[in-house]
Amino acid sequence: MPRMTMIEAIRSAMDVSMGRDDDVVVFGEDVGYFGGVFRCTAGLQQKYGKTRCFDAPISELGIVGAAIGMAAYGLKPCVEVQFADYVYPAYDQIVSEAARIRYRSNGGFTCPIVVRMPTGGGIFGGQTHSQSPEALFTHVSGLKVVVPSNPHDAKGLLIAAIEDPDPVIFLEPKRLYNGPFDGHHDKPVTPWSKHPLGEVPDGHYTVPLGKAELRREGSALTVLAYGTMTFVAEAAAADTGIDAEIIDLKTLLPLDLDTITASVKKTGRCVVVHEATLTSGFGAELAALVQKHCFYSLEAPITRVTGWDTPYPHAQEWDYFPGPARVGRALRETMEA
Amino acid sequence: MPDVQPLQLHVPEPEVRPGDQPDFSNVKIPQAGSVERPPVDVDPKEIRDLAYSIIRVLNRKGEAVGSWAGSLSDEALRDGLKDMMTLRAFDARMQTAQRQGKTSFYMQHMGEEAVSCAFRKAMEPGDMNFPTYRQAGLLIAGGYPMVEMMNQIYSNEADPLKGRQLPIMYSSKEHGFFSISGNLGTQFIQAVGWAMASAIKNDTKIAAGWIGDGSTAESDFHAALVFASTYRAPVVLNIVNNQWAISTFQGIARGGSGTFAARGLGFGIPSLRVDGNDYLAVHAVAKWAAERARRNLGPTLIEYVTYRVGAHSTSDDPSAYRAKTESDAWPLGDPVIRLKNHLIVKGLWSDDRHKQAEAEVLDGVIQAQKEAEKHGTLHSGGKPSTRDMFEGVYETMPPHLRRQRQEAGV
Numbered sequence: 001m002p003r004m005t006m007i008e009a010i011r012s013a014m015d016v017s018m019g020r021d022d023d024v025v026v027f028g029e030d031v032g033y034f035g036g037v038f039r040c041t042a043g044l045q046q047k048y049g050k051t052r053c054f055d056a057p058i059s060e061l062g063i064v065g066a067a068i069g070m071a072a073y074g075l076k077p078c079v080e081v082q083f084a085d086y087v088y089p090a091y092d093q094i095v096s097e098a099a100r101i102r103y104r105s106n107g108g109f110t111c112p113i114v115v116r117m118p119t120g121g122g123i124f125g126g127q128t129h130s131q132s133p134e135a136l137f138t139h140v141s142g143l144k145v146v147v148p149s150n151p152h153d154a155k156g157l158l159i160a161a162i163e164d165p166d167p168v169i170f171l172e173p174k175r176l177y178n179g180p181f182d183g184h185h186d187k188p189v190t191p192w193s194k195h196p197l198g199e200v201p202d203g204h205y206t207v208p209l210g211k212a213e214l215r216r217e218g219s220a221l222t223v224l225a226y227g228t229m230t231f232v233a234e235a236a237a238a239d240t241g242i243d244a245e246i247i248d249l250k251t252l253l254p255l256d257l258d259t260i261t262a263s264v265k266k267t268g269r270c271v272v273v274h275e276a277t278l279t280s281g282f283g284a285e286l287a288a289l290v291q292k293h294c295f296y297s298l299e300a301p302i303t304r305v306t307g308w309d310t311p312y313p314h315a316q317e318w319d320y321f322p323g324p325a326r327v328g329r330a331l332r333e334t335m336e337a
Numbered sequence: 338m339p340d341v342q343p344l345q346l347h348v349p350e351p352e353v354r355p356g357d358q359p360d361f362s363n364v365k366i367p368q369a370g371s372v373e374r375p376p377v378d379v380d381p382k383e384i385r386d387l388a389y390s391i392i393r394v395l396n397r398k399g400e401a402v403g404s405w406a407g408s409l410s411d412e413a414l415r416d417g418l419k420d421m422m423t424l425r426a427f428d429a430r431m432q433t434a435q436r437q438g439k440t441s442f443y444m445q446h447m448g449e450e451a452v453s454c455a456f457r458k459a460m461e462p463g464d465m466n467f468p469t470y471r472q473a474g475l476l477i478a479g480g481y482p483m484v485e486m487m488n489q490i491y492s493n494e495a496d497p498l499k500g501r502q503l504p505i506m507y508s509s510k511e512h513g514f515f516s517i518s519g520n521l522g523t524q525f526i527q528a529v530g531w532a533m534a535s536a537i538k539n540d541t542k543i544a545a546g547w548i549g550d551g552s553t554a555e556s557d558f559h560a561a562l563v564f565a566s567t568y569r570a571p572v573v574l575n576i577v578n579n580q581w582a583i584s585t586f587q588g589i590a591r592g593g594s595g596t597f598a599a600r601g602l603g604f605g606i607p608s609l610r611v612d613g614n615d616y617l618a619v620h621a622v623a624k625w626a627a628e629r630a631r632r633n634l635g636p637t638l639i640e641y642v643t644y645r646v647g648a649h650s651t652s653d654d655p656s657a658y659r660a661k662t663e664s665d666a667w668p669l670g671d672p673v674i675r676l677k678n679h680l681i682v683k684g685l686w687s688d689d690r691h692k693q694a695e696a697e698v699l700d701g702v703i704q705a706q707k708e709a710e711k712h713g714t715l716h717s718g719g720k721p722s723t724r725d726m727f728e729g730v731y732e733t734m735p736p737h738l739r740r741q742r743q744e745a746g747v
Contacts, residue, residue, distance in 0.1 A: 025537060051537045057567055062526055062560030069530025069544070072465070072515060075537065089556065096520040097527070103729045105508040105516035106498045110732070142730050165732040210735065254735035 028080030156207030370403025494719030522555030551582020
């Protein structure tokens with residue numbers, strides 16, 4: 001099976017989708033001729049023509065608003081916001097429009113769009129190239145929110161998102177674009193070509209939305225993670241020798257609660273890990289759900305390891321990023337509680 | 338720089354406030370017929386003056402004059418009058434229904450009937466409007482059943498939107514009427530996207546975006562003009578300048594710009610200003626813009642100069658911020674009376690006929706109302722089911738919503 005980086009896998013997902021369905025269109029800032037600042041759309045304009053893949057003005061609300069209109073016509077736009085940190089001008093279009101059109105029109109109009117955006121830190125991106133705004137979208141009924149952690153899932157989830165009849169926010173951890181990253185920033189990074197999850201089928205396949213997956217089976221405690229944090233959790237388990245069961249959530253909304261509760265009921269302990277800030281972050285929802293559905297199985301308080309409640313700093317990158325040391329400490333404390 | 342004086346912030350004010358004498362002497366009204374109709378493939382640079390004038394067809398005597406006249410048959414003119422009368426009667430009944438507690442909310446079109454009613458007649462089946470909450474004339478003139486509109490207003494068991502939407506936020510794909518949102522301006526860029534999609538698919542359908550004077554200040558307005566200009570989208574971009582955004586006079590949104598239409602010029606979009614109370618002028622300009630779009634000549638911006646005669650909504654009292662008799666002083670008059678007079682001048686209508694038509698129209702609205710009220714009103718009779726509240730958030734109901742529906746006991 002061919003090996004792909006996450007960038008190549010995402011590009012392949014759009015290539016496969018555009019090849020199968022003439023209604024799939026791709027646009028965003030620098031997405032057309034140049035092929036995207038992260039190369040995710042490289043070659044698509046040459047292959048499908050500039051009315052299928054094209055450059056957009058620097059207007060996030062314009063990009064998403066136009067995509068919504070196209071979807072109302074019957075197209076399936078897959079648009080890019082260059083960084084998740086720049087999605088806010090489009091927030092009204094996403095929250096007030098995309099998420100609600102099916103509901104408010106009683107299905108008369110629908111909004112099958114995908115909004116792709118690079119997310120997450122660990123790259124010295126500073127305040128506006130590192131944010132993880134997923135909680136701003138998981139709070140919105142009518143949206144689906146997806147965060148892949150590897151090339152295989154990225155392609156399968158993106159094809160599933162493009163084919164999904166509802167609007168999908170597709171957050172791509174840019175730290176994982178070229179290789180897995182476990183938070184050990186002082187060690188060399190291995191490329192996806194040396195990782196089994198870099199094996200990606202060439203053609204069409206989907207990874208279902210709304211399904212989590214066990215990344216590591218374990219009996220001591222459950223770690224709920226997504227994106228880059230799945231690798232950090234694996235490193236923390238290896239570093240501490242704690243037999244953690246690590247769940248890659250993949251889709252945050254709708255959430256695969258069954259996989260989560262089955263695991264926590266087995267282990268009796270739960271640690272939630274995300275890069276985003278703590279307060280009102282998605283971890284709060286996870287903790288509340290685990291508390292409600294696994295209360296009588298819990299042997300320790302549910303712990304959250306997250307970014308601090310500060311804007312994402314530049315120089316203090318590794319003091320901010322919840323790396324394997326902080327996650328490992330939380331695993332130990334949860335075992336000792 | 339010793340001669341620098343302290344800066345002072347300029348905050349525009351309307352010239353007239355409650356208690357003052359209404360005065361529209363600053364509104365320059367060109368004579369009917371004085372603005373020439375250019376060919377639809379005109380170079381936009383050659384018609385920049387149209388953004389600063391007002392295209393008018395009906396003169397003071399009720400005659401249709403000038404090169405924009407003649408776009409409508411006698412039959413179409415009579416239909417147009419009936420559409421506007423129907424919308425006005427519909428408004429009056431629904432306004433009263435709100436006061437009677439049969440619904441929570443209503444918004445009238447008083448004085449603006451010509452804009453949406455005439456525009457609709459320039460559209461073809463399959464075209465899509467992206468309206469605001471004050472273009473119900475698109476539905477009335479398009480033959481959408483009044484009963485359905487009332488069912489929506491009453492949020493009753495037959496409400497096509499299942500009680501999920503605030504009254505008047507209609508939606509009908511079949512009638513080319515995009516789902517209305519409470520968030521202002523959002524639909525303007527969506528209209529451009531819809532038009533881009535039609536062009537991407539090499540279709541022949543066009544879109545129309547709608548926005549009020551106040552909402553042109555929203556970022557979506559700017560984005561729509563950029564995208565429409567960049568991709569030469571087949572879209573008609575309509576600004577209904579009714580002088581007021583709730584309590585805020587149009588100068589607050591317009592600022593130092595000469596007109597709202599002039600905003601289009603900076604984007605290279607042909608921009609026209611039209612007498613919004615002149616059914617014939619609105620139709621002629623709409624048809625011109627629609628033809629431009631359909632011939633792949635690109636977008637057109639139209640500013641309809643009109644006046645919001647009624648309150649902003651049933652929750653608003655305009656006497657708190659504007660002169661009570663201001664609408665009487667409005668120099669472009671009443672669109673219904675002006676078209677009525679034109680039909681009389683043409684020998685197609687009479688005062689008696691008009692009275693009779695008013696009675697017929699009212700009868701039709703009352704019949705529709707009786708029919709709708711059989712299905713219930715907001716607080717009595719049939720209502721949408723609680724189960725409907727959980728449906729349609731997604732195409733397929735996800736597990737967490739199924740759990741919540743179960744918890745709600747439905």
